Amino acid sequence: MPSYKAPLENIHFVLHEVLDVAQVAALPGYEEATPDLIDQIIEEGAKVCEEVLFPLNQSGDAEGCLYENGVVRTPKGFKEAYRLFCEGGWPGLVADPQYGGMGMPHVVNCVLQELICSANMSFGMYPGLSEGAYRALYLHGSQEQKDLYLPKLTTGEWSGTMCLTEPHCGTDLGLIKTKALPNDDGSCNITGTKIFISAGEHDLADNIVHLVLAKLPDAPEGSRGISLFVVPKFLPRQEGGQVKPGARNGVSCGSIEHKMGIKASATCVMNFDNAQGWLVGEPHKGLKAMFTMMNAARLGVAMQGLGIAEVAMQNGLNYAKERLQMRALDGAKAPDKAADPIIVHPDVRRMLLTSKAFTEGARALSYWVGIELDRAHKHPDPAIRQEADDLVALMTPIIKAYQTDMGFEAASLAMQIHGGHGYIWDYGVEQYARDARIAMIYEGTNGIQALDLVGRKMGQSYGRLLRRFFHPVGAFIETHQNNLQMQEFIFPLAKAVAKLQQLTASVAMKGLKDSTEAGAASADYLRMFALVALGYMWAQMALVAQEKISAGAGGRVGFYDSKLKTARFYFARMLPETEAHFRKAMAGAESLMELEAANF
C-alpha cells in the first residue's frame, strides 16, 4: 500500500525562505493572503488531501468509472469526497469574492494543485476542469452569464468542462466541424461530437457547464472562424430567486474511454444534438478566449507532473530505506540485519536524488511562476504587470513540458527502486506511471509546448519575454559570483546560462530563415532551458541553506544540509545534461529530415 504525507516543511521553505510569499499580501486585492493565513489554508488542504483524497486513489484506479445508458458513475467514495471538498469551499479558492469565492492568490492554488495531484490526480480533474470553465466565463462571459454560472461553479454545485477536441482534430482546432446555428432568441443550436472530454459526464455535481468550440454559419475558414459557447447539461431556471438545473439540454455522453491511467476521471465522448448554447465573447474569437484558460490549464498540468513525482519519490524513498537486500559495495552497513537497506547503493541513490532534485527544484520554479502570475494580475504598476505576464508566458510551455516529462520519469524511477514490486498493482507505484503519462500529452503535447516556446514566445516583442528570465538570472550571478561558498553553484550556472543564450541566438537566427530548423531544435532547447531554470532555483536554495547554516540553522541543520547536498547533486549530475541538449539542438534539422518517409 502506498503512502503520502504532504511535504509541508519543503513547501514552507520555498514559500517563505526562498521566494518571500509575503510580497503577495502587499498586492492590492490580496491583503488577506498573509503568510500565516496561507500556511493555515495549506495545512488544512493537506489534511483533506492526505485523509480524504489519497485513500481513494488506489481504489478509484481499480474500480474506474462506469458508463451505462448515458450515465457515468464515479468510483465508490468519490461523491462523498467531492461533497466534503465543496463543503470546505475548496473549488472557490481563487474565485472572485464577488461570486462567492475566497479570492486567494494563484500561488496558493499552485500549492493546492500539487497536493491534490499527489493525493489523487483523477479526483483533481473534476475541480480542475471547473476552474478552467470558471476562468473562461469570468474573462469573456457577459455579465448575465457570469451571474448565472460563476456562483455555481465557485461552490462546486455545478462543474465545468472544456470541449475542444473532435474525432478528426485535436492539435489543429481550425478543422473542427461542430456547428452553431443562431436562434431568434439570441441562443444557438449546437450540433457535433466532441471527444476526450474530461468530466464531460459524472455523478458528482448537479449540473455540468460545457464550454464548447463551434463554428457559426458565417465563420471564416480555419482557426479564425471558431466561436466559444456555453452549453449547460441542464438549462438553468429560476426558482424562488435561486438558480436551479431545469430541462435537460440536447447534450449527452455517448461513451467513456478505457485508458491507461487516471481511470477515476471520466473521459467522455460528448454528443451535441441541437443543444442550446450561448455565445461567450465575440463571434469567431473563441480560440483566443479558450487560450486564456489554456495557459492556466497548462500550469495546472505542470503541477500534475510535480505532484506525481513527489508521491512517487516518497514511496521510492520509504522502500529504499526498508528493503533489505545485499550488502553495501564497501561492506555491511547494517551488520545486525540480514542485509543492508538498498538505499546504501549508489545507483539507488542516483534514482532517489534525481527525483528529489527535480521535485524540490520544480516546486520552487512553479511557485515562482505562481507568484509572478499574481503580480501579473494585481500589481499596481502596469510595467511590472507586463514584466510578470511576460515571464509567465515564457515559462508556461517550459514547465508544462519539463515537469510532466519528469513526473513520468520520477514515477518510472520509483518503480525501478521497487524492483518487481514496482511493476505489480499492489504497491501502487505503477499507477503513478500510468497516471503521469497523460500529462505529457494533453493540454497541448509536449512537442507543441516546445513549438510554442521557439515559435511564439522566443521571438515575441524582439525577445522581450526571454529577457524577463535572463535578466534576473544574470543579476543573481553577478551579485553572488564573489561569494566563495557559492562558487561551486555560480560558475556552472553562469556557464550553462551563457550556452543557453548562445543556443537561443542560433535557434532564433536559423528559425527566421527556416521554421523547420526551429522545430528541429525545439524539444532540446526547451529541455535545456528548463534545466538552466532549475539550476537557478537550486542556486537560490543553496544560498538560503548556506545562510541558515551559518546563522545556526535553529536546530534544523539536517534540513538545510539536505538542501545543500541535493543542490550539489543537481549541479554535478543533472545540469550537465544541458551540454548534450545544446549539441543536439545545434546539430540542425538535416539529420531529422533527410530520411524519406517511405524509407523509414
Next chain:
Amino acid sequence: MKVLVAVKRVIDAYVTVRVKADQSGVETANVKMSMNPFCEIAVEEAIRMKEAGKATEIVAVSAGPATCQETLRTALAMGADRAILIQTDAELQPLAVAKLLAAVIDKENPGLVLMGKQGIDGEHNQTGQMVAALKNWAQATFASKIEVGAGEATVTREIDGGLETLTIKLPAVVTTDLRLNEPRYASLPNIMQAKRKPLETLAPEALGVDITPRFKILKVTEPLKRQAGKKVANVDELIDKLKNEAKVI
C-alpha cells in the same frame, strides 16, 4: 448556554517523538505541532451543540507559549466564536493548567466545560478531573455521547467494563473520548473568518494563579528496545522459562 472548550497544543500525532540529548524532555523545536486530537473532538462536540441550538457561544481556551495562538485559530476556524490564550513560556503541569482554567471559568461562567480526556503528549488524564474538583462541579470523563437537557446532561462514558450512563447537573466538566464524534475539516470561509474572531491574551499572574511546577522531572528516556526472542524446544521448557526466567507464571 456558553460552552468553554480547553485545547492543548501537542506534537503532531504523526511525528516520531525524539528525546532531547540532555534527557530533560522531548524535542519540540522545529517539530510539527497540532491540536491534541481529543481536544479536537471536544471542539467538534461544542460546535455540534451550537448547531443543534443547545449552545449559544463557544470559547476556546489554551495555556502555553505564543505559538498556541495557531492552535486557537484552528479552533476558531472549526467554529469556536472567540479564544483566550493564557500565555506563558513556563513549564505547565496539570494542576497549574487546572487552576488557570478554573480562574478563566470564574470570569466566563460557562454552563459546560468540554475538554479532551488527556493530552497525547503527557497522557496525564488529570486536568479535567482537577478542574471539576477545584470548581466543585460534577464531572463525566471519557464521554462517547453527550445529551444536554434542562439544567443537566446525560453522558455515556467508556469504562473498562463497557459503557456507563450518568446524568450530571450543570454546570459540569465533561472530558471527551475517541468515539464521541469525528472532527470536521475547517472550511476555507471559516479559516478566513477565524482571522477576524477575537483572541484575548492573558498572563497567569493576571489570573492570580501560581503555576510553579509541583513535581520535578528527573530524566526522560526512550522506551527500551525490544529484545530478540528465544526459541524453545518443547512446552516443558517454555513453562520452565516462564516460571523461572520471566517469572510471569
